[in-house]
Structure formats: structure tokens, C-alpha cells
Amino acid sequence: GAVVSQHPSWVICKSGTSVKIECRSLDFQATTMFWYRQFPKQSLMLMATSNEGSKATYEQGVEKDKFLINHASLTLSTLTVTSAHPEDSSFYICSAMLAGGQRGKSSYEQYFGPGTRLTVT
Amino acid sequence: DAKTTQPPSMDCAEGRAANLPCNHSTISGNEYVYWYRQIHSQGPQYIIHGLKNNETNEMASLIITEDRKSSTLILPHATLRDTAVYYCIAHNAGNNRKLIWGLGTSLAVNP
Numbered sequence: 594g595a596v597v598s599q600h601p602s603w604v605i606c607k608s609g610t611s612v613k614i615e616c617r618s619l620d621f622q623a624t625t626m627f628w629y630r631q632f633p634k635q636s637l638m639l640m641a642t643s644n645e646g647s648k649a650t651y652e653q654g655v656e657k658d659k660f661l662i663n664h665a666s667l668t669l670s671t672l673t674v675t676s677a678h679p680e681d682s683s684f685y686i687c688s689a690m691l692a693g694g695q696r697g698k699s700s701y702e703q704y705f706g707p708g709t710r711l712t713v714t
Numbered sequence: 715d716a717k718t719t720q721p722p723s724m725d726c727a728e729g730r731a732a733n734l735p736c737n738h739s740t741i742s743g744n745e746y747v748y749w750y751r752q753i754h755s756q757g758p759q760y761i762i763h764g765l766k767n768n769e770t771n772e773m774a775s776l777i778i779t780e781d782r783k784s785s786t787l788i789l790p791h792a793t794l795r796d797t798a799v800y801y802c803i804a805h806n807a808g809n810n811r812k813l814i815w816g817l818g819t820s821l822a823v824n825p
Contacts, residue, residue, distance in 0.1 A: 597757075625811060636801075636815040637758070686757045690811060703813060705750075705757035 596620055597689050599706035606677055606713055613673045614709045616687030622667035623689035627703065628660075631684040643670045677713040685709045715814050716741040716804040723820045726796075732789040734819050736802030739783040745806045747778060748813070749787045751798040758801065761787065792823045 596619040606612050616626055624645050629637040641649045641662050649662035661673040670689075674681055688703040719737040726732040738747065748763040762769055762776045764785075769776040775788040789796055801818040 599757075627812070636817050638815075639812055642812065684755070688757075702760055702763070704760060708755070708757045710755070 595691055595702070595704040597687065597704045597706040599685075599687055599709050601709060602707060603710040604712070606711070608678055608713055609676055611673055611675045612677055612711060613671055614685055614687075614711075616670045616672070616689070616706050618668045618689040618704070621689070621691055623691065624667060625690040626664060626670040627688045627690070628662060628670075628672050629686045629688070631686060631708075637686065640672075674711065677711070679713045682711055682713045685711055715806065716745055718802045718804055718816055720800070720802055720816065720819045722817065723822070725822050725824060726789075726792045728794055728823055728825050729791055732792040732796065732821060732823070734787040734789075734800050734802075734821065735784065736787070737784045738802070738804040741782050741804045742806070745804045747776065747782075747785050748803045748805055749774070749776065750801045750803070751796075752801070752818070753795075753798040761800075792821075794823050794825065797821060797823045 598617045598619055600615045604612055626643045628640045630640050631637050639652050640655045641651045643649045643662050643664040645664045645667050651657045659675055664670040686708045688705045691702050716738050746763050746765050749761040750758040751761055752758045761773050762771055764776045764778055766778055778785045799818040799820050801815055803813050
């Protein structure tokens with residue numbers, strides 16, 4: 594259980610174009626999803642928190658007009674990188690939060706997608 | 715969330731136990747200790763978490779000191795597939811659901 598998928602797994606696009614990445618929770622409903630970016634040999638950096646039915650909350654320094662997030666349902670969130678540039682090339686990872694935990698403990702476990710490798714040429 | 719400190723890298727022989735330490739000396743009473751790992755070019759994988767009692771699941775054991783200022787993740791019989799970066803995170807998910815990621819420990823399991 595608690596599987597999260599991402600599509601596509603990798604994408605190459607030309608500078609100036611837009612790319613959409615989908616994140617789906619396959620066997621549970623997630624009211625909260627997170628989007629991360631990871632550059633080589635660095636840790637995950639949170640970009641934004643996405644809540645179903647409301648606007649995403651962006652971290653400081655992340656341009657909300659460039660990284661559009663839509664969380665239209667309890668199982669789907671999308672990240673659109675608009676007018677992509679080579680410096681946007683990175684590994685993008687989403688996670689979905691499972692409230693309550695699988696073992697009934699009072700906690701919130703995040704389950705991660707496999708990531709999307711974006712290369713902008 | 716409290717800051718955590720982990721060694722940058724560790725080695726372990728295949729079949730032996732891997733003991734990964736984490737210091738979280740400023741952890742507050744309502745913060746859990748979470749462990750995740752990330753295999754190269756994949757998304758992180760949840761391993762285990764605990765508050766103050768030791769925990770065990772099919773993947774690992776988590777030993778938390780009585781004062782909760784440090785913990786150890788134990789992989790009882792490491793395999794080559796356990797080679798990954800392991801992240802220890804002190805987190806109160808009830809208040810703030812964001813996870814703050816450090817650099818973790820890069821564990822290399824050697825044949």
C-alpha cells in the first residue's frame with residue numbers, strides 16, 4: 594500500500610517550453626502533497642506544499658508563476674514548469690502524506706514518487 | 715523541527731549489521747524521529763519512525779536513547795541493495811507537515 598507514481602519519469606525539452614509533471618497517489622487519498630527539487634549530490638529542497646482544492650504554498654525563493662501547481666483531486670497533483678530554462682534541469686520529486694500512519698500511530702508519513710528527471714536543452 | 719546531525723558516509727560489509735547514528739540533541743517532546751532512505755536516482759523511501767520507544771519493522775530497527783537526544787537505525791543484515799543515502803529527520807508532523815532534509819549518511823554496502 595501507499596504507492597505514489599510520477600509521470601513522466603524523465604523528459605527532455607527545449608528552452609522556453611513548458612513541461613507538466615503528474616503525481617498520483619494510487620491506493621490512498623492524499624489531502625496534502627509536496628513537491629521537491631534535487632540537484633546532483635544535494636539534498637531534497639521543498640518547493641511547495643499542495644493542498645487539495647486550495648492554492649499551493651510556495652517556499653521562499655520559489656517562483657509561483659514559473660512553477661504552477663494544481664491539486665484538483667485527492668489523488669492527483671501536477672507541477673508545470675513554465676518557460677523552462679537549462680537551470681531548471683533537475684530531479685523533481687513529489688510526495689503524498691498519509692495521515693494517521695499505516696500502523697495507527699499519531700503521525701503523518703510521507704510517501705514519495707520515483708521522481709522525474711527534467712533536462713532542458 | 716530540531717536539527718539532526720549524521721556522519722556523511724559509512725561503509726558496511728554485506729551480511730553484517732549496519733548501525734547508522736543520528737544526533738538530535740534539541741529535539742522537543744512532541745517531535746518524532748523519522749528515517750528515510752534514497753537509492754540513487756529514485757525517490758526517498760520511508761523506513762521507520764518513533765517517538766521514544768524502540769521500534770522494529772520488516773526493514774529496520776530504531777533505537778532511541780532514553781533522553782531522546784540521539785538514535786540509531788539498524789539494518790540487521792545489510793545487502794548490496796541497501797546502499798543508499800539515509801536521512802534522519804526530527805519532525806512534529808502535527809504542527810508543520812514539511813520535512814526538512816539534511817545531507818544524510820551515504821551508506822555503502824560492500825561485497
